[in-house]
Amino acid sequence: MQKYKAAVIGLSHISQARSPKPSSMPAVQPMPRSHVAAYAAHPQIELVGACDLMPAAFERFNNTWRDVHPNTRLYNDYREMLAQEKPDIVSVITPDDKHADIVVNVANSGVKGIWCEKPIATTLADADRMIEAVERNGVAMTVSHTRRWMPMFHRVRDLVRDKTYGNLKLVTATSYYSRAMMFRNGTHTFDMMCFLADAAPEWVIGELEDGFDGFDRYQGDGGNLISSEPSANAYIKFKNGVRANVLMVKSNNQTNVIELVFDNAVVRLDGSPQIVIHRVDGPPATATKAAIGVTETIGYSDWSADRELAVVTELVHALDTGTVPTISPPRVARTTLSLLLAVLESHAKGNAKVMLG
Ligand SMILES: NC(=O)c1ccc[n+]([C@@H]2O[C@H](COP(=O)([O-])OP(=O)(O)OC[C@H]3O[C@@H](n4cnc5c(N)ncnc54)[C@H](O)[C@@H]3O)[C@@H](O)[C@H]2O)c1
Known part of the structure; x- marks a missing residue:
């Protein structure tokens, strides 16, 4: 060895x-x-x-x-x-x-x-x-x-790749907690949007927390100070057509939820060690209202390390x-950084759509 x-x-x-x-x-x-x-x-x-x-x-x-x-x-x-x-x-x-x-x-x-x-x-x-x-x-x-090394997220991305419930249409991540800072903590969420969408971002529309209108550059030296950077909301289109919403609010809650909308299911990760799937039985054209909302909870196999x-x-x-x-190679991390910086640019341009390379 x-x-x-x-x-x-x-x-x-x-x-x-x-x-x-x-x-x-x-x-x-x-x-x-x-x-x-x-x-x-x-x-x-x-x-x-x-x-x-x-x-x-x-x-x-x-x-x-x-x-x-x-x-x-x-x-x-x-x-x-x-x-x-x-x-x-x-x-x-x-x-x-x-x-x-x-x-x-x-x-x-x-x-x-x-x-x-x-x-x-x-x-x-x-x-x-x-x-x-x-x-x-x-x-x-x-x-x-570090979420990239957590088995739960790989299990969900397998659902995306295998089209188990049809195509992924939309991912929504909500972060309502005291440290909802877009770079320090939000980088994990933006990175996870790219991981789950399984494609590079094409464009983004962003908005920063009130009071941060002049925040056009991330200094990165603010350490743990919550007031040193804003939370942010973003609407992202990925190159494969998937859309993502990131909604961040600095508040006293501890809520980090990710919800994925597929053709035939809504899949929910709420921070607990389970994946909850609300699925439609049968193709959407024949699904009745009663069939919508059938729920299953799937586990995932443990890894030797996470x-x-x-x-x-x-x-x-x-x-x-x-x-x-x-x-998590550096080129992928660069894409995540480019997304965060594009949110700043979008806000500075009056919430304009910003194209990514
Ligand atoms: N993965 C996670 O969940 C997670 C959690 C917290 C912090 N972080 C990241 O970890 C990094 C450090 O954050 P932090 O809050 O711990 O910062 P910090 O400011 O509390 O600590 C950084 C340490 O680096 C030392 N340092 C600075 N320049 C140095 C140099 N040239 N040579 C040697 N030591 C040097 C400082 O003295 C300090 O002790 C950041 O990139 C942050 O985003 C990641």
Whole structure:
């Protein structure tokens, strides 16, 4: 079994959180929900280095992970870490406006894999130079739109691809919650619209939250501050004819629902581990009102890993086999960013239809 050296740049919560083990199941590890936890859980990975600029981040690492990663060396200069440790895989978990320079330098340093946080960058020019550097160096890079590694979404996309209920016509995503921020959190939703529609976006009409009329550029350095960016509503047409609505409202709810309208069914994902299908028995032309609304609930098979651990599994597979990961490559993440930026442009132009390349 080939072993790989990993290193992380940026030591915040999503980088190094550690979930508590259930006390009643001492032998069972919780599914990792951070980069450092995922590296700890993968048998082919050794975490050799971790880098941040803040002493408090090192203190957190030492308090949280020393029992599991006793030999990980800490750095405050990522270039020095790359030169000393020569890692195979590097995580980039810095604020969004600081992904690009670091990814380009990491790609040029001889690594084989990069796991970059989302959104890929704050501008398309930055995304392009990241893509150029990773492709020129043959690096397998994946962007952390983590819903792409959740089995439920693959089960639903299979319904789309297999035309189980006819053609997909419309996807509606509703995000009513306090952190309904279009880039920080909404990027997951916009990315999932592209994944489920299974096509590239053709055009979008967008509107931003009241009070953000001058918001024509995402700075990406606002961190967790909810007021630093707007929520957004968007109406998207995809190149295969599928339409999508994204409706975001900053409110005290915790509601994230995705509904898909097919010829013969409405499929609903409400955040619980089930897919609810309201289907029509028979072709629409003969369906009676009584037949509409027949409901079934389907489960989905569990995977050995989802989200963060699945990202690492996929990167390790890419390195083992010399292929690049396919679930969230940088070119796909660039499309998601282009959609978010087009919503800003649409709003600035009085909710005009903005064409995507
Ligand atoms: N996948 C998810 O669900 C999820 C959740 C939260 C955050 N994120 C993403 O993770 C990234 C980080 O977000 P955050 O809220 O944790 O940011 P943050 O600002 O809280 O933390 C970033 C850390 O990076 C460090 N840093 C900055 N520049 C550095 C450099 N040059 N070298 C080394 N360290 C450096 C900072 O000191 C800080 O500790 C963002 O891209 C964000 O969108 C993803």
